[in-house]
Amino acid sequence: MMKEMEDYLELMPAADGDGIRRLRAREEARLARPKKGFLRFQEPWQEICALPRAGYSDFTGDKVIIGRRKELADDQSTVLHRALRAFMPWRKGPFSLFGIDIDAEWQSFYKWDRLRPSLPELDGRVVADIGCNNGYYMFRMLPCRPAAVVGFEPMLQHYYCFKSLRHLAGEAAEQLFIEPMGVEQIGLYPESFDVIFLMGIIYHRREPLTMLQQLHRALKPGGTLILESQAIPGGESLALFPERTYAKAPGVHFVPTAACLHNWLTRNGFKEVELISQTPTTTTEQRRTDWMTFESYADFLDPENPALTLEGYPAPDRVIFSAKI
């Protein structure tokens, strides 16, 4: 059997290993403080870590499957169910965890299916998934046999949720790693990744252009960026800057057209920029479920005209670009 890699940094000679290790130590010390906001996700994670790892998993279908019901005793299954509920709201999925079905807000396989025909080679590659949430797409990458996939996720709810799933999956997911960092820390990783996925992030950033430059530097020569975003419809190179909120979300800064994103990429030095898909967001893909009980896409639209958001802006498409350096 191959030895499990202790630290993916051994695959990244150009990364600032000392800086990354210093940051990790700082984060570890911060998270060791007994704060309520930390414990609410650390405790369910620890409960899950006391459960056995799965003997069976399958990452090839729409639903990420880790473990079968018969692998756990009844009391263990009860503990798992309670711990998983502590990670609500579940945004990305679906999952089946030892027979417990988690129907998340997003049917994330829609995005994966749009992306799959244009995926760059992942076999043996070093990959980043920035803003990886609970790692749904990282699990979906595993059948492509990457050398390592590093998730970056600063929100503790998602960070500990991923760590829980990673524990349950055991050896089957040993190429997956996570850092409690944001895209702001990507400067520590010069020429380190063959492929970077940046999905659902760029419209949340105040400095999308600077971020694209930093991602360019984090790719190895010949590397690929997969960029997924909300976009407003239209053929001109324009970005909407919402007055306050966009589809009720306060943290949205620039919502570009696909043409504008193309322009941002080429003006930041990316080559072979290709629009892989452009589709409207739908209430089938994003909706309220038993595992995400808050408002969802249908509540963000003008009830009279679903082509508009509640604020009267054009409703979002989802676009995916592939770009090389």
Ligand SMILES: C[S@@+](CC[C@H](N)C(=O)[O-])C[C@H]1O[C@@H](n2cnc3c(N)ncnc32)[C@H](O)[C@@H]1O
């Ligand atoms: C809209 S979700 C997208 C999740 C996933 N990438 C997808 O495409 O479905 C945005 C994710 O980015 C994470 N995030 C928040 N701040 C971030 C930051 N500064 N850097 C990277 N990710 C961040 C959020 O916690 C969340 O998981």
